Structures are given as structure tokens and as C-alpha cells.
Amino acid sequence: MTLRQLAAPPTSTGTGAVLSCRGLRKSYDGRLAVDGVSFDIGKGETYGLLGPNGAGKTTVISMVVGILPPDAGDIRVAGLPMTLRALAAKSRIGYVPQEIAVYPDLTGRENLRLFARLYGLRAAAARARAEEVLEVVGLSGRAGDRAGTYSGGMQRRLNIGAGLLHRPDLLILDEPTVGVDPQSRNAILDDVTALSGRGVAVLYTTHYMEEAHRLCDRVGIIDAGRLVAQGTQRELTALVGQCDRVRLGATGDLASAGEALERLGSVRGIAVGADGIELLDTDARTALPAILAAVSGAGATVRSVTLEEPDLEAVFLHLTGRSLRD
């Protein structure tokens, strides 16, 4: 499959998709933040929007959940058109924003009961549903404690629980692990996997390649407002083609070393970091002596060399010429 095929808008009409987005476009003060984004998510499918800070992920989500009107494009949730007043479409979505939104003075249980009542459940149903959701997000043991005493990760899980109370078809999580401890992060990723196993469609944004790798059936790579490619991870890594991925642990003048490497004919992408350089090369084994000579000739010292299989990070580097972590 070619890059053009992968990056082109999906050809299906979105029939049967839980979420269908076509040609989304949005500018802020004349600056284009989202530029022609199209994708579908099916039942039980986890779709990751992977891109660096400022790529446009939150803007896409704000349009999908109906709090920001697109300048152009069409959004359907379970076939229902999304607009600012589309209550039926919105009722199918569970949205977990980047900012934690729980009441710190209420217990976890009280928070969920309150949100369930706000979703329109009767008191008895709200109580029962709160207990089910506490179980799903693994907070039953702390349900009687004030949310303000929870760790950041537990508050985030409570927030995810609040998004599940009305049994949505589509769960949208905007960078849910930012600022979360590793244990809670793992628990959140497990929660998402379990929910998708129950048939919930998930839209997950992240700038962490490992999360997209672990969770997502399909990934859309977003950069500067454009979906530069989308597909399964296998389809995306195939875009890197026959390139080898080389990590050089190095010290010294890495910027000059990067410039020297760019001049080598076999190098296809390069990212200079604080403690080394990552590059894609059409034939690293043959080119390695030239690579090492270019780096040391530019005043840097190579401490380690690793050859690895291309991953989503390498795909981003290949498509944009930059590192996801820039």
C-alpha cells in the first residue's frame, strides 16, 4: 500500500461506523489548526490519533464531541450528524477531557452518582450504575474516600468512569496518561483494552508512541493539522519500507553530526536528541562505517549503536523528517 493510498480519505461512506469524520477543517484567527481530517472508527475498535504537541488532536476531538463547530466537514456518531445542539449524537459519546473534572470534596462514589443523575438516571439506577463503573475502573476499594485524596492517576480513572456512566458507544480519551504515575498509566491502558473488548469504540489521542502501539487497532498520524497517514500498525510500518532504524548513543556536537549524516545518500530521516541521534537508512549495515565516520568527523563521539525494527516513531520520522518527541 502506498502512502498516498493510506493518507487518502477512506472511501467508505462510513455506514455502520460508530464515528465517521469527513474533511474536518478548523482555523483559529486565520491559522489552520486542522486541515482536511477524515477517519472512521468501528464498534470495538480503538483508533489512535498520534502526533506531537500542537498537531491538532484536541481540536479534532473538540469538533467530534460537538463543542467546537468545524469550519468545514461532516461528523456522524452512530449515523447521527454532530452539531452543537445534537443531543442525540452527544448522548452516544463518553468524553474524557485532558483536564480532570471531578469534585474533590465528594467521594469517588458520590462523584459517579452525581454524574449519573446529571445524565438523567433515576436515583436507584444511578446508585447501581456507579457501583458497576467503580468496578470497571478499579476504584471500588477507594470509593468511600474523597476524590481530592486520590492520586492523579486515580482521579483520571474516576474521570474515565464518569464518561462511562451512560453506556456510550464511543469513548473519547484526550491524552489520558499525561502526568500520571506509571502504575496508574498501566491501569488506564488496561481499562481501555477491556472496554474495547466489550464493543466500545475508542478514540484515543496521545503523543506517546508506545501507547498507540499497545492499544490501537488503527492509528492516524497527525502532524501540523493533517493526517499524514492512517492504517493498522503493520500498514504504517510498511511505509518505512526497507529502511533500517539506527539509534546512535552519542555525545559532543550532535547538531553538526546530524547535518553531516543528512549529506549521506542512504539516510532517509534523522532526529537529533539530547543524548543521541536516530536515523533511517536504506542499508545501515553497509553504510555503518560511513555513518560513524560522519559523526566523529563532525566532532561527536558514538557511545553505542543499535539497529531496530521500524516502529510508529520511525514512521513519524519517515513521513515528517522529525521526531515525535521534538
Ligand SMILES: Nc1ncnc2c1ncn2[C@@H]1O[C@H](COP(=O)(O)OP(=O)(O)OP(=O)(O)O)[C@@H](O)[C@H]1O
Ligand atoms: N483556542 C485556540 N485559539 C488559538 N489557537 C489555538 C487554540 N486551540 C489550539 N490552538 C492552536 O491550534 C493548534 C492545534 O492545537 P491542539 O491543541 O488541537 O493540538 P494538540 O495536538 O491537541 O496538542 P496538545 O497535545 O499540546 O494539546 C496549535 O497550533 C495550537 O496552538
